[in-house]
Amino acid sequence: MARDMAEKDILKMEVDQLKKEVSTPRSAVSAAAKETIEFVEAQSPEDPLIKGVPEATNPFKEKGGCIIS
Amino acid sequence: MGELDVLKKEAETLKTQIETARKAVNDTTMEAASSGVAPAPRIQPKARRTLKGHTAKIYALYWALDNKLMVSGSQDGKLLVWDTHAGILANCVPLKSAWVMTVSFSPSAGLVASGGLDNMCTIVNISGEKPKTMRELDGHDGYVACSRFLSETSILTASGDQTCGLWDLETGKQKQSFLNHVGDCMCVALAEDQNTFISGACDSQAKLWDIRDGQCKQSFIGHTGDINAISYMPNGQAFITGSDDCTLRMFDMRADQEVMCYQNAQPTAGVTSLSLSLSGRLLFAGYDDFNCNIWDSLKGEKIGVLSGHDNRVSCTGIPSDGMCVSTGSWDSFLKIWN
Secondary structure, three states: HHHHHHHHHHHHHHHHHHHHHOOOOOOHHHHHHHHHHHHHHHHHHHHHHHOOOOOHHHOOOOOEEOOOO | OOOHHHHHHHHHHHHHHHHHHHHHOOOOOHHHHHOOOOOOOOOOOOOOEEEEOOOOOOOHHHHHHHEEEEEEOOOOOEEEEEOOOOOOOEEEEEOOOOOOOEEEEEOOOOEEEEOOOOOOOEEEEEHHHOOEEEEEEOOOOEEEEEEOOOOOEEEEEEEOOOOOEEEEEOOOEEEEEEEOOOEEEEEEEEEEOOOOEEEOOOOOOEEEEEOOOOOOEEOOOOOOOOEEEEEEEEOOOOOEEEEEEOOOEEEEOOOOEEEEEOOOOOOOOOOOEEEEOOOOOEEEEOOOOOOEEEEEEEOOOEEEEOOOOOOOOOEEEEOOOOOEEEEEEOOEEEEEOO
């Protein structure tokens, strides 16, 4: 675990990881944001917490609480 | 220069290179990109159920895939399994160690896992007449903060020993160890295809891992405090984290960086937990100040509050059908809202 490692070994681990991550492929935030927005918007009409749950079909329609003594 | 100084300098140079590469693709913000999106409706979910039964702080909750059963863990030393539709207790699992930090169901809900300050992840079979402890996964050198089943025979853990672990429940042994964080690992979330997972830790970083080879693939910086909660967006390409630094942030794996920050005007309370609605549009976040804020994940605006707990909201959850949001609190109660 990093906790038991000597400072030198922790730094080495950090440097090795950073070396790998330098070449991570990165695409434009605009393209990523666009896809996320489109995905979420497409799913929103069927999102029960957005469209609301009709009283008749609400599995949690108010009955009261559960009290265990 | 000493060896440590050489390494530190090398690290700084590499970090600068990475930041430059990130800036090069940072051609907009999520906020700007979503400016044309209609605002999310201002919803005011009602508390439909209050589940009372625990006698101490609740630390964790988890929904079963049947969208009906929910398990909660408290420092009263019990896991309680609730039939949330009927509003009744379905099962009670006494724990050997009361210091529970995480609970979860296996996909069939026949197994529950709990972990905490005993440094173990305990697997209990609840499908029989009486709960039966099946495995005690012993191997972490620190508390188990989070556990998530991949299947009935495989589970992932996040630990205060700064590693995550993948365990084989048939042998009870650790199959893979994930070492790269330099702070306690607090939370994990599995990708849908289970080839990768993301983790959040007290080193303020989130990391993406390859499950099979144990390698860290990407690291995400931005938070300035412990990351307590993490969840994938439903498209599997972005994720949201919640932190002691009082913010939540969305990170995108394709852009390899933070794309949105959710922060109150007066940020005074740390984020303990988070859940996303079915579409990913609504972000429910539990805070130290007893509230649960509802955020528009795309536009970054606060659109509502769930208030009703008398103490810290320590955990939240949304079932797979998205029909409600549940909150668990240090006030010992669970509430179900929609």
